[in-house]
Amino acid sequence: MEHRIGVFVCHCGTNIAGVVDVKRVAEELAKYPGVAYSTDYLYMCSDPGQNLVKDAIKEHGLTGVVVSACSPTLHEATFRRAGAAADLNQYRVEMANIREHCSWVHRGDKEMATEKAIKIIKTMIEKVKQNEALEPISVPMTHRAMVVGAGIAGIQAALDIANAGHDVVLVEKEPSVGGHMAQLSETFPTLDCSQCILTPKMVEVSQHPRIKLLTYCEIDDVSGYVGNFKVRIKKKAAYVNRDVCNGCGLCIEKCPAKTASEFDEGLSERKAIYTPFAQAVPNQPVLDRDHCIYFESGKCGVCQKVCPVDAIDYEQKDEFLDEEVGAIIVATGFDLYPIVNIGEYGGGDIKDVVTSLQFERLLSASGPTGGVVRRPSDGEIPKEVVFLTCVGSRDPEGHMPYCSKVCCMYLTKHAMLYKHNEHDGQAYVFYMDVRTPGKDYEEFYQRAAEEDDVLYIRGKVSKLFEEDGKVMVWGVDTLTGQKVEIAADMVVLGLAMVPSATATELAKMLKIQMNQWGFYSEAHPKLRPVESLAPGFYLAGAAQGPKDIPEVVAQASAAASKVCALFAEKEYHREPIVAWIDEDECAGCRICISVCPYDAIEFDDEKEVARVQEAICEGCGARIAACPSATAQQRNLTDDQLYMMVSAALED
Amino acid sequence: MKIPYYPGCTLHERALDFDMASRECANALGVELEELPVWTCCGAVFPLTTDSVMDILAGVRNLAYASRMGDKVVTLCSFCYNVLKRSNKVIREDEEKREKANLFLKADTDERAEMESYLEQDYVGQVEVLHYIEMLRDVVGFDKVAKSLKTSLKGLRVAPYYGCMLLRPKKEMEFDDPERPTIFEDFLETLGCDVVDFPMKAECCGGFQIVRDEETAIACSQTVLSSAIKRDADLIITTCPLCLYNLDRKQKEMAKRVKGFTKIPVIYFTQLLGIALGIDEEHLDFSDNYVDPRPVLAGKKLV
Numbered sequence: 028m029e030h031r032i033g034v035f036v037c038h039c040g041t042n043i044a045g046v047v048d049v050k051r052v053a054e055e056l057a058k059y060p061g062v063a064y065s066t067d068y069l070y071m072c073s074d075p076g077q078n079l080v081k082d083a084i085k086e087h088g089l090t091g092v093v094v095s096a097c098s099p100t101l102h103e104a105t106f107r108r109a110g111a112a113a114d115l116n117q118y119r120v121e122m123a124n125i126r127e128h129c130s131w132v133h134r135g136d137k138e139m140a141t142e143k144a145i146k147i148i149k150t151m152i153e154k155v156k157q158n159e160a161l162e163p164i165s166v167p168m169t170h171r172a173m174v175v176g177a178g179i180a181g182i183q184a185a186l187d188i189a190n191a192g193h194d195v196v197l198v199e200k201e202p203s204v205g206g207h208m209a210q211l212s213e214t215f216p217t218l219d220c221s222q223c224i225l226t227p228k229m230v231e232v233s234q235h236p237r238i239k240l241l242t243y244c245e246i247d248d249v250s251g252y253v254g255n256f257k258v259r260i261k262k263k264a265a266y267v268n269r270d271v272c273n274g275c276g277l278c279i280e281k282c283p284a285k286t287a288s289e290f291d292e293g294l295s296e297r298k299a300i301y302t303p304f305a306q307a308v309p310n311q312p313v314l315d316r317d318h319c320i321y322f323e324s325g326k327c328g329v330c331q332k333v334c335p336v337d338a339i340d341y342e343q344k345d346e347f348l349d350e351e352v353g354a355i356i357v358a359t360g361f362d363l364y365p366i367v368n369i370g371e372y373g374g375g376d377i378k379d380v381v382t383s384l385q386f387e388r389l390l391s392a393s394g395p396t397g398g399v400v401r402r403p404s405d406g407e408i409p410k411e412v413v414f415l416t417c418v419g420s421r422d423p424e425g426h427m428p429y430c431s432k433v434c435c436m437y438l439t440k441h442a443m444l445y446k447h448n449e450h451d452g453q454a455y456v457f458y459m460d461v462r463t464p465g466k467d468y469e470e471f472y473q474r475a476a477e478e479d480d481v482l483y484i485r486g487k488v489s490k491l492f493e494e495d496g497k498v499m500v501w502g503v504d505t506l507t508g509q510k511v512e513i514a515a516d517m518v519v520l521g522l523a524m525v526p527s528a529t530a531t532e533l534a535k536m537l538k539i540q541m542n543q544w545g546f547y548s549e550a551h552p553k554l555r556p557v558e559s560l561a562p563g564f565y566l567a568g569a570a571q572g573p574k575d576i577p578e579v580v581a582q583a584s585a586a587a588s589k590v591c592a593l594f595a596e597k598e599y600h601r602e603p604i605v606a607w608i609d610e611d612e613c614a615g616c617r618i619c620i621s622v623c624p625y626d627a628i629e630f631d632d633e634k635e636v637a638r639v640q641e642a643i644c645e646g647c648g649a650r651i652a653a654c655p656s657a658t659a660q661q662r663n664l665t666d667d668q669l670y671m672m673v674s675a676a677l678e679d
Numbered sequence: 680m681k682i683p684y685y686p687g688c689t690l691h692e693r694a695l696d697f698d699m700a701s702r703e704c705a706n707a708l709g710v711e712l713e714e715l716p717v718w719t720c721c722g723a724v725f726p727l728t729t730d731s732v733m734d735i736l737a738g739v740r741n742l743a744y745a746s747r748m749g750d751k752v753v754t755l756c757s758f759c760y761n762v763l764k765r766s767n768k769v770i771r772e773d774e775e776k777r778e779k780a781n782l783f784l785k786a787d788t789d790e791r792a793e794m795e796s797y798l799e800q801d802y803v804g805q806v807e808v809l810h811y812i813e814m815l816r817d818v819v820g821f822d823k824v825a826k827s828l829k830t831s832l833k834g835l836r837v838a839p840y841y842g843c844m845l846l847r848p849k850k851e852m853e854f855d856d857p858e859r860p861t862i863f864e865d866f867l868e869t870l871g872c873d874v875v876d877f878p879m880k881a882e883c884c885g886g887f888q889i890v891r892d893e894e895t896a897i898a899c900s901q902t903v904l905s906s907a908i909k910r911d912a913d914l915i916i917t918t919c920p921l922c923l924y925n926l927d928r929k930q931k932e933m934a935k936r937v938k939g940f941t942k943i944p945v946i947y948f949t950q951l952l953g954i955a956l957g958i959d960e961e962h963l964d965f966s967d968n969y970v971d972p973r974p975v976l977a978g979k980k981l982v
Contacts, residue, residue: 370858426850492878494909499878 178206180568
């Protein structure tokens with residue numbers, strides 16, 4: 028085939044043209060074998076620039092295009108579309124990166140930069156010459172999504188997808204949906220009641236005809252790939268037949284065994300058979316066998332005796348369900364950093380030092396004290412309450428280095444609500460910086476400080492200890508340089524947000540990336556914030572990083588819209604730049620199977636050859652490097668092409 | 680069982696009682712503390728400068744001596760333990776300083792000439808620095824200590840005082856949680872005492888400030904003592920001669936300053952261990968204490 032390659036050299040304003048002699052580049056390359064057309068333009072990505080490409084393809088009958096401009100991550104898609112519009116197969120359009128790889132790094136040496144730009148473009152010309160005309164790979168897709176975690180993030184994502192007309196499987200490990208938001212009292216900066224805005228959504232997910240709600244369930248195994256996941260779900264034994272139970276609550280009322288309530292953060296007791304809270308969805312109890320007298324001693328059995336519908340089943344076993352879905356949203360939420368790690372604040376041993384979530388329960392109308400702030404040690408109403416920010420956060424030496432983002436705001440809310448309860452009480456907030464970057468947040472903080480007389484002290488607290496029924500607070504005011512000592516009635520710790528305890532295990536199962544602290548990693552920190560790098564997985568909520576409710580909801584809706592966009596096509600289309608194997612040459616050594624990180628290679632036992640599953644292959648190239656007989660090749664990145672590219676680069 | 684032992688200067692001068700009690704206890708537990716035949720001052724304070732190896736040479740030299748005798752060295756004084764352990768960490772982790780220190784050690788001559796052979800091999804951090812309490816826990820075992828006890832300390836309310844040097848800096852000392860340490864509590868429970876947990880157990884006693892700013896040092900010590908006294912401790916134990924000096928000896932000044940100040944005996948932890956092991960009182964030597972612990976101990980019929 029005669030090659031007729033077009034070269035389009037972009038100035039990128041002065042980004043490239045300020046360093047590289049673009050005119051000379053275009054002229055030189057016009058002489059290169061196989062180049063039929065070569066030109067330069069101020070902004071190739073602009074509409075006139077793209078038209079230049081389209082027109083040249085038609086006018087000069089181009090068989091390939093090299094756009095010499097910026098990184099392919101920025102504009103490869105742009106120019107592929109332009110090529111396709113002029114009836115040139117999009118995989119015959121390539122980018123030669125003479126900006127990031129050349130002009131930006133060689134300012135001050137125009138001659139050398141120009142030479143280098145020419146070489147870079149020559150390599151891409153050689154590549155394009157051998158590029159096959161490919162078509163995207165089409166894979167059948169299950170138009171059904173799974174959402175893991177039914178806190179506010181998971182609830183929002185599930186509702187959005189379901190309302191867009193797709194079926195959703197919503198999986199929650201706890202007996203009820205709602206997550207941490209259900210525990211909160213009021214929410215900043217508007218002070219609307221958390222339960223009032225959340226519970227209607229909880230009911231909606233449970234009643235939505237397109238949502239299959241699976242509470243008290245965990246992900247056991249995931250296989251397959253985007254569009255075609257197979258998920259095995261463990262339905263944990265609740266010892267209550269959920270098909271029969273009518274939620275009358277008689278079993279809970281009569282159960283004699285008690286233990287600390289997780290929902291109330293240990294500030295009250297629940298029964299061994301329980302729903303986490305009165306507004307739980309579904310409103311069906313589960314039996315916690317670790318605290319059940321029947322499971323301990325074989326005696327009791329009260330719940331079974333009183334149940335009017337015979338729903339109690341002590342013989343119930345864990346069950347496994349298989350679900351097929353096309354996309355998975357992970358919304359597994361957060362935990363508080365363990366208080367036991369904070370020795371200087373008593374490590375959890377000082378009764379009147381409480382966590383922020385415990386204080387939420389004390390403020391909550393549905394909490395153990397009915398919304399009256401009473402201290403845990405003696406039930407007295409505290410008159411001096413100290414709030415500490417950055418407990419375990421922003422502490423690279425001892426704990427977590429990152430900012431937990433929401434503590435400044437919720438502690439301000441805590442202090443404010445406390446003051447609304449106890450007008451003659453004093454609230455102190457020790458802070459490093461008060462961070463209020465949200466709509467109406469700064470005003471909220473000003474209100475706390477000015478109208479509610481919350482005293483903000485800039486400085487850290489070095490030590491908390493009990494003395495004469497008080498919690499002694501040793502701190503410092505770094506604005507005055509004075510030591511501060513407060514005999515407080517109660518201290519509230521704004522503990523760092525850390526990923527939920529189960530997040531790491533799940534990430535390993537799903538093969539999605541995390542950062543070093545266990546938060547799920549997004550595909551791009553700015554431009555792809557709700558997608559995982561692994562195709563088909565989307566992220567929502569605090570599992571991806573500390574965030575407040577509005578941000579969680581926005582992210583959840585964004586993740587849902589990504590899923591809907593995926594489901595907008597009948598089939599899933601993916602890049603055809605993947606590995607392929609010449610079956611006649613393959614010796615069946617299976618080395619490639621052992622190196623593939625995506626399990627994308629299957630072995631044909633009959634023919635004794637390896638075969639690439641194009642739907643799974645990510646085109647990472649590992650198996651091509653590993654193949655001892657060079658039988659495995661990457662489409663449009665063959666050994667021949669690489670050889671020609673290297674030759675062009677090394678040519679004098 | 681023999682274990683190399685680095686007493687340090689203070690245990691050969693002011694804290695002879697600590698040295699004697701600790702050796703006696705070790706013997707009773709079947710351990711012979713084998714004092715290094717040659718040793719020097721450890722340097723007393725771990726240097727804050729990081730651009731020189733000179734300041735840690737004293738510590739490294741002692742560790743090199745110890746490396747000829749075994750793979751461990753036991754010490755008692757908090758300062759010695761702090762300096763030796765941190766110097767050892769530098770040698771283990773900083774290649775450049777390791778090389779330089781060894782060049783210095785090879786140049787050692789004069790009165791240590793007889794020790795030339797101590798450098799048959801480079802000192803690369805092969806010795807593990809153990810505090811005596813770690814030796815009791817990890818080498819002897821608290822269970823064996825418990826089995827060797829002759830006298831019950833039941834009913835004796837003891838507050839364990841850690842001070843700073845054993846615990847900090849956390850990542851270098853790796854001794855215990857500096858905010859909420861528990862090793863001495865575990866030890867005291869082994870002895871059968873009533874452990875008095877008090878919030879000031881790891882606060883500073885004032886340390887060397889006693890030399891230039893006595894007021895501050897005494898204020899620090901008094902905070903520590905008052906906290907233990909308030910929680911009805913009968914006595915306080917420590918492992919640092921300087922802490923003991925500030926906490927015990929300075930009670931004389933505190934009594935002058937504070938009306939109604941109640942004195943409390945402060946003794947070394949091995950002196951208490953000695954009592955529990957049934958060692959003769961004269962080998963534990965309480966004569967050097969400003970606040971005599973014997974009346975309290977006699978009250979519990981322990982001496």
